[in-house]
Amino acid sequence: MSVKPSPLKPGERVGVIAPAGPVKESELQTGISVLESLGFEVKLSPHLYEEKDYLAGEDAARLCDLHMMFEDEGIRAVLCARGGYGTMRLLDRIDFGLIGANPKIFVGYSDITALLLALYEKTGLVTFHGPVLRDLSKNHPGNVESFLNLVTSGPVKPVDLGGGKVIRPGRGEGILLGGNLSLICHMVGTPFMPSCEGALLFIEEKGEPPYLLDRMITHLKLSGALCRCDDRGAGRLR
Numbered sequence: 001m002s003v004k005p006s007p008l009k010p011g012e013r014v015g016v017i018a019p020a021g022p023v024k025e026s027e028l029q030t031g032i033s034v035l036e037s038l039g040f041e042v043k044l045s046p047h048l049y050e051e052k053d054y055l056a057g058e059d060a061a062r063l064c065d066l067h068m069m070f071e072d073e074g075i076r077a078v079l080c081a082r083g084g085y086g087t088m089r090l091l092d093r094i095d096f097g098l099i100g101a102n103p104k105i106f107v108g109y110s111d112i113t114a115l116l117l118a119l120y121e122k123t124g125l126v127t128f129h130g131p132v133l134r135d136l137s138k139n140h141p142g143n144v145e146s147f148l149n150l151v152t153s154g155p156v157k158p159v160d161l162g163g164g165k166v167i168r169p170g171r172g173e174g175i176l177l178g179g180n181l182s183l184i185c186h187m188v189g190t191p192f193m194p195s196c197e198g199a200l201l202f203i204e205e206k207g208e209p210p211y212l213l214d215r216m217i218t219h220l221k222l223s224g225a226l227c228r229c230d231d232r233g234a235g236r237l238r
Contacts, residue, residue: 002175003124005077005105007153010039012076015069016133017045018056020111021084023134025049028081031133034144043075055086063090066115070102077151082134083110088183090115091192096122105151108132109204113179118192120177129179129204178202185216188223196225 008014014035016028035042045065050057069078091114100123107128108116116127128150131143148154177194178184181203187193205213 001124002120002126003100003103004126005103008040008077008105008151011041013041013043013074015043015045015072015075015078016048016081017062017065017069017078018048018050018081019062019066019090019115020056020080020086021054021082022051022056023049023081027134031136034137035133038144038148043069043072045069048081054084055089056081056084059086059089059093062086063093066090067095067098070099070104073102075104077105077107079133079136080108080112080115082132083108083112083180085111087111087114088186091118091190094118094122099123099125107147107151110180111183113183114187114192116179117177117184117187117194121192121194129202172200175199176202179204181205181213181216182208184225185219188220188225193225201225 016032032042045068047057047061047065050061052058056062066078069075088111096119099119103123103125105128106116106119106125107130109129109132112132113129116129119125119127130147130150131138136143136147146157149156175198177196177199178201182205184193184203205216208216
C-alpha cells in the first residue's frame with residue numbers, strides 16, 4: 001500500500017543530504033537561498049561536504065545522514081544535493097523500518113533513482129522524481145514552481161509532450177514508476193526494484209549515445225520489465 005507523506009508548508013524545515021557524488025559548498029548556495037526565500041528553514045546534514053574519491057564521503061557517513069534526516073521529527077522534506085554515483089551502495093544497509101515509521105517527502109533524480117525506487121518498494125513511501133538542490137535554480141522559475149506544486153499539494157500542471165514523438169497511440173493508467181534509465185537497469189533483479197506490473201514506466205537519461213540507450217532498453221525488454229502494448233495500443237507492463 002502506498003504511503004503519501006504530508007505536504008510541505010511554509011516555515012517548515014527541509015533537510016539536505018549528499019547520498020551520491022561529492023558537492024562543493026559554493027554549488028549549493030543559490031539553491032539554499034531559493035528555499036529560504038520561499039520561507040523554508042534549511043538544515044544541512046553533518047557530512048554534506050565530505051569527499052572520498054567519487055563519493056560524498058564514506059558509505060557509513062552518507063547512510064548516517066539519510067537515517068538522521070528521517071529520524072528528525074522537525075524535518076518535513078529531504079532534498080538531495082546532487083546525483084552522480086553512490087546510492088546503490090547504501091541500499092542493503094538502510095533501516096527501512098525507521099523510514100517507514102517516519103514518512104516524509106524525499107526528492108531527487110539521476111543516481112537518486114535507486115533510493116526513490118528502494119524506499120517505495122520497501123516502505124510504500126511515495127517519493128518524488130524532482131530537482132536536486134544543485135539544480136533547483138536552473139530553469140528558474142520553472143523548476144521551483146514545479147517543485148512547490150509537487151510537495152505542497154499545489155495545482156498539478158499537465159506535462160507538455162508536444163516536442164515528443166508518438167510511437168503507438170493509446171491510453172493507459174497506473175502507478176507511475178521510473179527514473180534514470182541506467183539506474184533502473186541496474187536495479188532490475190535486486191530486491192529493491194518495485195514490480196512494474198500494472199504501472200506506467202517513465203525514463204530519463206542524458207548524454208548517452210543512441211546505441212547505449214538501445215542496449216539498456218533492450219535489457220529491460222529481455223528482463224521482462226519493459227512495457228508491451230496490446231493490439232489496441234494500450235500500454236501495459238508485464
